[in-house]
Amino acid sequence: MTLTELDHDAITRLHTEQQTAYADLKARGLKLDLTRGKPSAEQLDLSNALLTLPGTDYKDAAGVDCRNYGGIEGVTELRAIFAELLGVPVEQLIAGDNASLAIMHDTIAFALLKGFPESAGPWAAEKIKFICPVPGYDRHFSICEQYGIEMINVDLGEHGPDLDQVRELAKDPSVRGIWAVPTYANPSGSIYTEEVTRALVSLEAAAPDFRIFWDNAYAFHHLTETDAPVLDVLGLAAEAGHPDRVLIFASTSKITFAGAGVSFFASSPVNIAWYLGLLGKRTIGPNKINQLAHARYLGSADGVRELMAKHRAIIAPKFERAEQILHDRLDGHGVAAWTEPQGGYFISLDVVDGTATRVVQLAKEAGIVMTGAGSAFPYGKDPRDRNIRIAPTFPTLGDVEQAIDGLATCVLLAAAEQRLAG
Secondary structure: OOHHHOOHHHHHHHHHHHHHHHHHHHHOOOOEEEOOOOOOHHHHHOOHHHHHOOOOOOEOOOOOEOOOOOOOOOOHHHHHHHHHHHOOOHHHEEEOOOOHHHHHHHHHHHHHHHOOOOOOOOHHHOOOEEEEEEOOOHHHHHHHHHOOOEEEEEEEEOOEEOHHHHHHHOOOOOEEEEEEOOEOOOOOOOEOOHHHHHHHHOOOOOOOOOEEEEEOOOOOOEOOOOOOOOOOHHHHHHHOOOOOOEEEEEEOOOOOOOOOOOEEEEOOHHHHHHHHHHHOOOOOOOOHHHHHHHHHHHOOHHHHHHHHHHHHHHHHHHHHHHHHHHHHHHOOOOOEEEOOOOEOOOEEEEEOOOOHHHHHHHHHHOOEEEOOOOOOOHHHOOOOOOEEEEOOOOOOHHHHHHHHHHHHHHHHHHHHHHHHHO
């Protein structure tokens, strides 16, 4: 029976049981961290050969010495590998330094200072708003908050954002963009369908410089043997008559070394020229030695796919075990629902409304540190106080088992507390 069907005596017994389980949990003195979606050391070890590359030959395929200045677009052979993977023309793809987040930040900053090619002026001269599918990626929201861009929530479903909400918001000329993580969204694992993608690129937006910030951070991070396809979003946008609408971001952060990978930016020729023109004032070029090392280590698009299969073998069992424990502990109680993603780095857990903050507090006091409740929402405010992001990749399988079992105890205890208080 679910908690809502239990009488007061049954709820009291459940509460007592969970209090005892929680006391036992605290007595174990755990120190577990599930806060960020980081690769484990075992995953990082897969790319240790990078540390010996590019060897003593520092020239790329065109004969350019990668130790020197220049080459702001990045090393061509690496761009070719990821152009194939991302489904974009190589001449419309730029390779940068280690963080795609930095490119997203720069793109926003450039727009605020200069505007896009078709903008009436700098975005900073106006009140700017962004559409934010939720739950979403906290670092996207942090950029907007940093620069005073108002964020508006829309519901994110299994196949993409609520299009009716998006269409209505786009009628406002101050709404200039939408964040999107189209493949294995952070944290829900949602996969944008072609139908939803076509609707977004075809959207009737009041702002002529409306942009889709298409963060393909997890495009190759599959948890099953069935890979979600990467859509030709640039082609779809051009077909819809909005060739400059989409800005694509990606990186090797969870493919090779999280702190020493390569980032990518793809868009229309107009947007690429705009970005490079501004980027050239900030840098003379990226770390081409690192890019050359990546090109030689990965070898081809198939080399990336083979490497990601090795990643899957390491992390998929952690997701499977986490999901099984959630089922074993919480099924039938009516206190939680969670995603079972086909890829990406997270599980999105929804608990009883009004209890997520309490669950995270209980877990922390028991030595299980989770990302703060509400972190997957703009301004850190979950209107229903129910969403918790689970990041099972970094800990060992044994630690994942302990953490998820302990988290389940906290979910049940918080739900029972709320029922008794009501």
